[in-house]
Amino acid sequence: MTESSSNPTRANAAPLTASYPELVGKVVVVTGAARGMGAVFVEELARRGVHAVGGDIDGDGMAALADKINSGAAEGAGRVLARRTDVTDPDDHDALLAAGLEEFGRVDHWVNNAGVFPQAGFTDIPPDQVTATYQVNVNGVVYGGQTAARHLRRHGGGAIVNMASVAGVRVRVTRAAYNSSKAAVRHLTSCMAVELGPDDIRVNAIAPGFVDTEMTRWVREDPAALDRALSTVPLRRVGAPVEVFGALQFLLSDSARYITGAVLPVDGGSQHV
Template sequence: MENYVNHSPIEAQYPDLPGKTMVVTGAAQGMGRLFASQLASRGVNVVITDLSDAVLDTAAEINQELSEMVLQTENGRVIGVVADVTKKQDHEKTLSAAIEEFGGLHGWINNAGVFPEAASLDIPESQFDLAFDVNTKGTLFGSQVAAGYMKDHGGGAIVNMASVAALRIRRGRGSYNTAKAGTLQLSYSLAVELGDFNVRVNAVAPGFIDTAMTQWVHEREGALDHALGNVPLHRIGAPVEVFAAVLFLLSDSARYITGSCISVDGGSRHV
């Protein structure tokens, strides 16, 4: 597997980011955790959310890891908030924590997501509802709360996690494909409407990335070879490579970019 993934660090630094405050939803583990850790290592204060108390432990672990870095920089701090992204009031609780702890909000990453599987003719209503509640409605609520603050405080940046599945159909993922397509179109709609307030909204569309959500590709016979055959770069992506796109979109280097989607998929959307 390591032959197919490049986990080497992303060295990009943006001098406008240290001291800012950002939220990452769905960050107790996986890609969200990495986003939080990488942002904090660059001087950003981060509020992370997840459904369980594990998010509190994750925040403490990241802070400890940063304090032990040999080449310490001016790291930010991370705090955790237990929150359900399908409940708007939980996003409001998250915003309140950011303001109380760090004095404001500059960026928000709607990262929380679910990855259900079923053939289209077999999709149960409960799965379809869950896919939209978490992936799409959760993104809407997070964006509404974030933008509600940002529009009165000079603007900000929102990054939504779409997927290559929003651009290219994957068999057996009808609920996911549809919900992520909704997330992408929602991002475009938000960008158009929030531009009046200097709030930028963009999306990132990962392809095959080395996370728990894609472990199935290693477990099914022939799935890895098939997957790599549909990726022009012929390898699986690393979470840090997704972070590089997110980091850019949050920074002032992307200050004239809104309503865009960066595909981090090795080119697979074209195959």
């Protein structure tokens, strides 16, 4: 029995051993990378010899994370370049690309990870919440995807990965703005995959479920809420960010070279309950 199965409140954060040597030396842009899953993404990529360009609205937090990763890097590790990025501004995506090209001479893949997770009963959702949620969660994916696609089509293709959510197919009460924005990301991923496929650009999405991040901490601290949440997860435990990274690493790799338009759930089976 694993530690996580004996204690379902604890995610299985054991290191992943999958290796994709073709990714070594590649450059991946990750938005929303200062904390949460985005921070895990850039750290795990760097650990595997992949360079990461991390963008986040919290420029100081992004810079601090990059310094921490780079200062403690082992020989052969990739480096992390930090930039303040507002994903609701198309020009900031272009600047993120330019920074990666200037620093590393190439950009191979793009991860649209930035997102917000607002809460309000449906009739109480204020207009600014709707606007902000769609600007970050949907428009940010469009603008990042456009910048990535324009570059990748000129350089032989590559992979774009969008962050969707199990909430895009299952209702979470008081999360209507978030749920609907992630449903939009799922369909947007399909649209992008169809249009960009002829340019050898693969576009896929990851749909995390109940994962151990700041956004879900309140659930884990409330025994009743935790019991309700785990009752909808067939694996009966919390997911770990590194397990979401495992899906990302696969989708960026050559092992997924004939996969596009897919939405890969990393949810312990919860979308089926």
